[in-house]
Amino acid sequence: MRLATLRDGTRDGRLVVVGRDGLLVADASGVARSLQAALDRWDETQPRLRELAQELDAGRLPGHPFAPGAVHAPLPRAYEWIDGSTYLTHVRLVRKARGAEVPATLETDPLVYQGGSGVLLGPTDPIPLGDPAFGLDFEGEVCVVTGDVPLGTRAEDALRHVRLLCLANDVSLRNLVPAELAKGFGFFQSKPATAFSPFAVTPDELGPAWRGGRVHLRLLVKLNGAVVGDLDAGPEMHFSFADLLAHATRTRALTAGTIVGSGTVSNEDPARGGSCLAERRTREQLAGGAPRTPFLAPGDRVEISMAGPDGRDLFGHIDQVVTA
Amino acid sequence: MRLATLRDGTRDGRLVVVGRDGLLVADASGVARSLQAALDRWDETQPRLRELAQELDAGRLPGHPFAPGAVHAPLPRAYEWIDGSTYLTHVRLVRKARGAEVPATLETDPLVYQGGSGVLLGPTDPIPLGDPAFGLDFEGEVCVVTGDVPLGTRAEDALRHVRLLCLANDVSLRNLVPAELAKGFGFFQSKPATAFSPFAVTPDELGPAWRGGRVHLRLLVKLNGAVVGDLDAGPEMHFSFADLLAHATRTRALTAGTIVGSGTVSNEDPARGGSCLAERRTREQLAGGAPRTPFLAPGDRVEISMAGPDGRDLFGHIDQVVTA
Numbered sequence: 078m079r080l081a082t083l084r085d086g087t088r089d090g091r092l093v094v095v096g097r098d099g100l101l102v103a104d105a106s107g108v109a110r111s112l113q114a115a116l117d118r119w120d121e122t123q124p125r126l127r128e129l130a131q132e133l134d135a136g137r138l139p140g141h142p143f144a145p146g147a148v149h150a151p152l153p154r155a156y157e158w159i160d161g162s163t164y165l166t167h168v169r170l171v172r173k174a175r176g177a178e179v180p181a182t183l184e185t186d187p188l189v190y191q192g193g194s195g196v197l198l199g200p201t202d203p204i205p206l207g208d209p210a211f212g213l214d215f216e217g218e219v220c221v222v223t224g225d226v227p228l229g230t231r232a233e234d235a236l237r238h239v240r241l242l243c244l245a246n247d248v249s250l251r252n253l254v255p256a257e258l259a260k261g262f263g264f265f266q267s268k269p270a271t272a273f274s275p276f277a278v279t280p281d282e283l284g285p286a287w288r289g290g291r292v293h294l295r296l297l298v299k300l301n302g303a304v305v306g307d308l309d310a311g312p313e314m315h316f317s318f319a320d321l322l323a324h325a326t327r328t329r330a331l332t333a334g335t336i337v338g339s340g341t342v343s344n345e346d347p348a349r350g351g352s353c354l355a356e357r358r359t360r361e362q363l364a365g366g367a368p369r370t371p372f373l374a375p376g377d378r379v380e381i382s383m384a385g386p387d388g389r390d391l392f393g394h395i396d397q398v399v400t401a
Numbered sequence: 402m403r404l405a406t407l408r409d410g411t412r413d414g415r416l417v418v419v420g421r422d423g424l425l426v427a428d429a430s431g432v433a434r435s436l437q438a439a440l441d442r443w444d445e446t447q448p449r450l451r452e453l454a455q456e457l458d459a460g461r462l463p464g465h466p467f468a469p470g471a472v473h474a475p476l477p478r479a480y481e482w483i484d485g486s487t488y489l490t491h492v493r494l495v496r497k498a499r500g501a502e503v504p505a506t507l508e509t510d511p512l513v514y515q516g517g518s519g520v521l522l523g524p525t526d527p528i529p530l531g532d533p534a535f536g537l538d539f540e541g542e543v544c545v546v547t548g549d550v551p552l553g554t555r556a557e558d559a560l561r562h563v564r565l566l567c568l569a570n571d572v573s574l575r576n577l578v579p580a581e582l583a584k585g586f587g588f589f590q591s592k593p594a595t596a597f598s599p600f601a602v603t604p605d606e607l608g609p610a611w612r613g614g615r616v617h618l619r620l621l622v623k624l625n626g627a628v629v630g631d632l633d634a635g636p637e638m639h640f641s642f643a644d645l646l647a648h649a650t651r652t653r654a655l656t657a658g659t660i661v662g663s664g665t666v667s668n669e670d671p672a673r674g675g676s677c678l679a680e681r682r683t684r685e686q687l688a689g690g691a692p693r694t695p696f697l698a699p700g701d702r703v704e705i706s707m708a709g710p711d712g713r714d715l716f717g718h719i720d721q722v723v724t725a
Binding site for chain 1: 412441478479480481483486501504506510512513515516517518519520529531535552553574577580582583584585586587588589591593594649651652653654655656658659
């Protein structure tokens with residue numbers, strides 16, 4: 078089942094189910110007015126939403142054409158956005174770029190930060206750039222949306238709390254990072270609003286590609302129409318979503334609708350490209366003494382998508398243009 | 402006007418207005434079912450809530466006795482919890498305690514971290530302590546709850562977006578802090594769920610004590626019934642709430658219902674005591690070579706409150722007991 082949130086003038090939008098081909102959506106507000114409301118009582122709403130999706134696919138329910146610009150993020154505002162950094166190639170490269178040490182516990186203790194979640198961007202929302210000197214970058218990520226996850230959940234019990242998956246563009250302001258992290262309190266101004274894919278999908282849509290708490294599919298990233306990353310999101314995710322959920326609930330509980338991100342999808346093989354510019358700039362610097370690729374400027378277009386096991390566009394496209 | 406959220410079995414609880422004496426509350430769910438719903442359309446709900454409060458005080462509306470255990474945090478789940486560290490005495494003391502440097506920009510750039518906001522504790526909720534080795538501590542703070550705050554709000558325009566004020570106990574696990582901050586991504590496991598005062602109050606309730614984006618009142622902190630802090634929350638708040646809102650919106654917008662905290666209220670004069678144990682332990686260490694005060698243990702009781710300009714218990718009491 079795939080779900081999306083139509084813009085309707087309200088803060089949380091209107092929940093719709095998405096047809097199998099991704100061309101039609103059908104109103105689901107009779108089951109739950111918003112995705113958050115559906116997640117709040119998932120045991121009751123999930124089967125009814127699945128029924129609606131089946132009716133839509135069978136042609137027994139009237140659908141409306143899906144238009145990418147008509148949707149919000151699946152959760153236009155969320156109670157938590159927790160982002161990991163589980164692809165160690167990314168951690169090693171970006172830290173090298175800013176002359177920072179890799180943590181001693183890199184391979185044993187997940188890197189996780191708490192992101193702002195009150196204002197999230199839709200898949201085609203422009204990325205506002207206040208100052209070109211900020212060093213605007215994208216980060217293609219895979220995310221899970223959870224139900225209630227109790228305090229002290231163990232990794233082996235964690236995946237039962239995963240309700241949905243989606244993609245994110247974790248917009249980053251690279252030139253604000255060093256000074257901010259030097260203060261010791263983590264990211265804040267350097268992580269503006271994050272954007273999400275049109276569709277949030279249940280794990281069964283991924284079939285065997287969802288295993289071990291990882292998404293074994295390819296993330297495709299384009300900059301101004303050219304492929305800059307074609308990455309395998311599976312094997313190099315060092316900590317799984319199960320590990321991230323266990324880490325996040327060691328000292329507190331999570332509420333339904335919490336979004337947890339994988340961090341920038343990254344592969345060791347440079348031929349796969351990257352899902353952010355920072356890695357490419359670091360590789361250029363290591364090879365030739367200086368980065369050649371500039372950060373994003375107004376007019377630049379970023380697309381992030383992932384094909385499902387059957388070749389379908391699984392989550393719809395994140396497709397954003399930078400504006401001044 | 403003072404507002405509170407009654408536990409009623411739902412995730413967001415039921416909104417009530419609080420009588421002038423703090424003894425009676427009256428159902429406000431006819432205006433907005435929850436505080437979040439009221440904040441979502443504040444221009445419309447605020448005057449109607451004020452009317453209800455006046456009716457209650459005039460005896461024209463039936464009230465119910467207020468019971469501290471019957472309320473949630475004003476927002477049992479919030480879209481963002483952004484916590485500053487604006488009392489520089491606190492920053493200097495806790496960093497000294499853990500042998501960390503004070504940031505070079507301490508006096509010019511606010512320290513702010515993004516906290517978890519999906520599960521917040523009510524004023525009398527127990528503080529669960531998973532492991533005594535975590536080094537459990539309290540932090541008494543003053544907070545504002547905002548409306549929508551646009552991207553790029555300037556400090557001089559920021560205070561118009563303050564809807565309510567409340568108190569917080571920013572529960573901290575001191576012994577998890579050094580390793581976590583060494584990783585560079587800020588607090589996560591070291592900041593479990595934060596607790597809030599029973600009442601969230603409109604700024605006019607503070608009269609002239611609310612000025613310059615600071616609360617010029619005394620924060621009273623008790624540990625096991627003994628006063629450990631009697632602090633002036635006003636003059637030593639180096640960055641005001643206006644500064645914090647300008648900082649927070651430099652690169653993104655905030656949504657209605659965002660909670661922004663002052664950080665641990667702290668005074669330079671040791672005779673005022675402290676609103677956390679970490680400062681006291683550091684002062685003991687500096688004076689005698691080792692901290693004598695232990696961190697919190699199961700059974701310990703923490704109370705945090707603030708008297709208003711007229712001597713009333715302005716926000717009600719945070720009154721929590723640590724449980725194993």
